Amino acid sequence: MGRWETGAGERLRVAALDLFSKNGFEGVTVAEIAAAAGLTERTFFRHYSDKREVLFDGQDRLEGLFLQAVAESRAVRPMELVTEALSRSAEFFGEDRRPWSRSRQTVIDANPALLERESLKMNSLAAALASGIEARGVLAVAATLAADSGISAFRMAFSQWIVEGEERSFEQIQAAVLDELRTVVGLG
Amino acid sequence: MGRWETGAGERLRVAALDLFSKNGFEGVTVAEIAAAAGLTERTFFRHYSDKREVLFDGQDRLEGLFLQAVAESRAVRPMELVTEALSRSAEFFGEDRRPWSRSRQTVIDANPALLERESLKMNSLAAALASGIEARGVLAVAATLAADSGISAFRMAFSQWIVEGEERSFEQIQAAVLDELRTVVGLG
DNA sequence: TACAGTGATGACAGTCTCTGACATCCATGT
DNA sequence: ACATGGATGTCAGAGACTGTCATCACTGTA
Structure with a gap:
């Protein structure tokens, strides 16, 4: 297994709930969630099949x-x-x-x-x-x-x-x- | 009320089920459904809030x-x-x-x-x-x-x-x- | 007949979600 | 050093959905 900052999925989940709480589900783009977790949009979709699934x-x-x-x-x-x-x-x-x-x-x-x-x-x-x-x-x-x-x-x-x-x-x-x-x- | 070909919603519904049955839900675009009903994509979304709702x-x-x-x-x-x-x-x-x-x-x-x-x-x-x-x-x-x-x-x-x-x-x-x-x- | 009003539709630009393809990076094992 | 493999980045693109404005067809009224 490759070794980067661990827990990408976890970081995405935390960032997502945090942003959703502030701006609502539709007020946040996947790109923003990914950036908040130090990742790219494409990587978000490698961890969660769609935007909702992160919750x-x-x-x-x-x-x-x-x-x-x-x-x-x-x-x-x-x-x-x-x-x-x-x-x-x-x-x-x-x-x-x-x-x-x-x-x-x-x-x-x-x-x-x-x-x-x-x-x-x-x-x-x-x-x-x-x-x-x-x-x-x-x-x-x-x-x-x-x-x-x-x-x-x-x-x-x-x-x-x-x-x-x-x-x-x-x-x-x-x-x-x-x-x-x-x-x-x-x-x- | 304006008067065009009546039953746009009905025509869209029939066309949609027909196309979905042939090509599957994801194998059909909204533009195709609309065209089959003699309408445009934009008009589809005036009748149904999203692609699924037509069913x-x-x-x-x-x-x-x-x-x-x-x-x-x-x-x-x-x-x-x-x-x-x-x-x-x-x-x-x-x-x-x-x-x-x-x-x-x-x-x-x-x-x-x-x-x-x-x-x-x-x-x-x-x-x-x-x-x-x-x-x-x-x-x-x-x-x-x-x-x-x-x-x-x-x-x-x-x-x-x-x-x-x-x-x-x-x-x-x-x-x-x-x-x-x-x-x-x-x-x- | 002329004309303004009303609601449905068309045309078009744009955002965002989601996917495919390919390159790149980092740790591990040899 | 070097090959390997999984995770990530980059880029291009399709398709769903929205906002905006023009246009059309019918209605009611003068």
């Missing part, structure tokens, strides 16, 4: 946690598997991550194109979770419905977790939301 | 049906409201629409950028449904969870509806999926 990085690791939890579980019913997957995901959202998550979400919420990318990521997460559940012997329709409901709960928990002043841990919030889900949908 | 048109009308059903219902529990909204949406997917829906979906499924837009649209649909339910006196969390689950069922029903050889109506399929949802999530 959606940990996604793969999160998906990995979900799938690992499902694969290791001994549960059988789909919603039990979902519950364990979500529970495992809590380790991804430690206390130190909360401030970064907050400013990142502020940027995303202010731009339709970023909300679009976020929708896709959540969708992919749900699809991956569903196929993990299916691999455990659950029928496709049931697996998908359970996974979608679970991701819905996950999103709701996340948006609550980053509220200013919220003190509960991610795991606590998520457990509460899952209870609510069972109540609401179970009542028909 | 996502009826969305507003569908959302209207959902909201109307919720507003007119006398039900109280969130999942009952969702059920009625989905039931009403069935009138959107008449038999004559099935072939168009099929080819449209084939194009979308073949392109990540279009899948992304579709995710966003489904998300917006869910958000609109949730706020309609909330307006009927349901707490926000419960309304969102119910709406998300309902849209999940809706998507599942749609994807089944356009399967080649499927003969059941949209409404029949949707009812079956909703039953499955209650069973899966209700079991915890």
Whole structure:
């Protein structure tokens, strides 16, 4: 491997969030982000497939946690598997991550194109979770419905977790939301 | 109002799906679509905010049906409201629409950028449904969870509806999926 | 019939995202 | 010293999208 200033991807990510926070997503060009990281525009696109992607990085690791939890579980019913997957995901959202998550979400919420990318990521997460559940012997329709409901709960928990002043841990919030889900949908 | 060849938007939509089906979404330029419709690139962007949007048109009308059903219902529990909204949406997917829906979906499924837009649209649909339910006196969390689950069922029903050889109506399929949802999530 | 008003379209220049092709650099291993 | 290979720089270019202004076709009114 070649040896330059290390962590180009990391530098780009930091510079991007910083600039986006100041000037908004559309108020910043890729060339500016690259320059702030001491690189060129072309190199930015070698690290991130497009301008939005620089804000959606940990996604793969999160998906990995979900799938690992499902694969290791001994549960059988789909919603039990979902519950364990979500529970495992809590380790991804430690206390130190909360401030970064907050400013990142502020940027995303202010731009339709970023909300679009976020929708896709959540969708992919749900699809991956569903196929993990299916691999455990659950029928496709049931697996998908359970996974979608679970991701819905996950999103709701996340948006609550980053509220200013919220003190509960991610795991606590998520457990509460899952209870609510069972109540609401179970009542028909 | 000015009077030219009418239905510019319609002509663009037809030309776009036709060209996309032949050459794929990325294999067609906006200028080509416009030319096929007897217009210029600039005019395309006056009718559709971007290249993808030409494939996502009826969305507003569908959302209207959902909201109307919720507003007119006398039900109280969130999942009952969702059920009625989905039931009403069935009138959107008449038999004559099935072939168009099929080819449209084939194009979308073949392109990540279009899948992304579709995710966003489904998300917006869910958000609109949730706020309609909330307006009927349901707490926000419960309304969102119910709406998300309902849209999940809706998507599942749609994807089944356009399967080649499927003969059941949209409404029949949707009812079956909703039953499955209650069973899966209700079991915890 | 003449004429001003209105909304849709055309023409054109320009910015920015994203890609392909090729040269260059730096550390490593020999 | 020298070859290697991955990461970066440089350059050219296509295509999406926007701003601006002119133009056209129809409408209503005198």
